Amino acid sequence: MKPTPTPEDIVREEKAQLDFSRDMSYGDYLQLDAILGAQKPLSPDHNEMLFIIQHQTSELWMKLMLHELHAAIAAVAQDELGTAFKMLARVSRIMEQLVHAWDVLATMTPPEYSAIRPYLASSSGFQSAQYRCIEFVLGNKNAAMLKPHAHRPDLLALVQQAYEAPSLYDEALRLLARRGLPVPQDHIARDWTQPYAESEQVEKAWLIVYRDTKQYFDLYQLGEELTDLEDAFRLWRFRHVTTVERIIGFKRGTGGTGGVSYLRKMLDVVLFPEIWKLRTDL
Template sequence: MTTPSNPNAGGCPFGHGNPDTAPAQGPAATPGASAQWHDAQLDFSESMSYGDYLSLDPILNAQHPRSTDHNEMLFIIQHQTSELWMKLALFELHAARDAVRADALPPAFKMLARVSRILEQLVQAWSVLATMTPSEYSAMRPSLGSSSGFQSYQYRILEFMLGNKNAAMLGPHAHRPDLYAKVETALHEPSFYDEVVHLLSRRGFAIDPARLARDWTQPTPHDASVEAAWLEVYRNPSEHWELYEMAEELVDLEDAFRQWRFRHVTTVERIIGFKQGTGGTSGAPYLRKMLDVVLFPELWHVRTLL
């Protein structure tokens, strides 16, 4: 019996492993040769590659462990990737704040939703660090010196933008005038929520003038006029749909931020217990105290009144 010919004999039906599409072997596979693979570009001697576009060389060579301990690489990459995610979160928050100032709320909603998803990524990242045991961390901890995530200038700007202001937190950046200036600017600017309160006023709600002209360097206060405005929005969402959506985006954002903080303190307790932090804080007790901070107070209290 004659067996029908199969053009893909010896390979998969999509051509993978087919001798006709297999990568060239021997001399033809050397750089500059005419090797082909599914019509993909293989020669980047005169054009931009993936690594070029992403500047991967400096990023992938930015890990410099100070000990010979295997686990230090995990610790470094965990925190470097967190800083990259925070950079994106700040980028989106700045743009969202500009959009609110311009009364362009739909773009702001998309940006806020993205920040919430970024925080979810940061929450999940703690699960990777949690694979480090207390003994493993103790072996590499001396290499950290006095460095601590408490000193992250991006985290401080993020907190300030969300309304948790504290002038004392400028201190860790005094040795870097360039970073100090960035954090100080965030301290003196209205927070994102402050801009939303101004939005409520522009939309016709009777916001206390003292709230609209408050000292921006102070933490977000609970204000009765702001709460009354949100109560009206929640009782009549169809009449104030954009503000209703803004309220829910903000609650979603703070929810994600709280989960990030909770996973942080849980991971710290799992790895170092109640030892003092490398930056001088009390460690887990300090982080637990931060769990009590409420960023958008009226949005949470109004739920009791509905």
């Protein structure tokens, strides 16, 4: 029978449990010193910290998005749709986080942003390599968008790889073709760097799926996962443009774009056109 511990024994045990000097701690595992030390405001203005953290956390979420999207594309290519669905659902939830992040940035008023804008020089979210990779992975290919990364060969290589690879939708259409659905050949073996061209034949293939959901339930679910993803991405774009207009109006962006006018054009981009059009034609 073990002896009853004394108060001194209990104190020593508690001290031992709280001693992390010999093992990896929470901060060690998460590299918190590096992360929390990465906010280095250039202006004397209090609000610059918000601006920095908003964009840094968005980049972290985008890193996870790309991690999940690349794995989802590989899963679709291998006909492992259950795995892909889990990853795509996670990407949609990440997009929701990014949408709500604009609510925090929207607390910055025009005078507050004007106080830090001169310190930003030409830096702009337009130059985000990870965001550009996401656009390319989702099929919005544009060769001109490689140029902002030409000054960094490592980033250019990363974006170029996404530019030259089949998009998520390309892989989805290749899957439909493997299942015997009438996807035209020029949509499953093409120059992946070219913008996607909407096709009536592709819509007919998706319509077969949506008109017989029992036979093609996994492909039907894939179509709905893609719809969820684009729905969330559209909300992100909308909140982006409204937040920018709220803070800077119609001034040009720091990266040289038209600012709100450029962002509004992006609202018209449709990533998976046939999946949206079939809703009218069902």
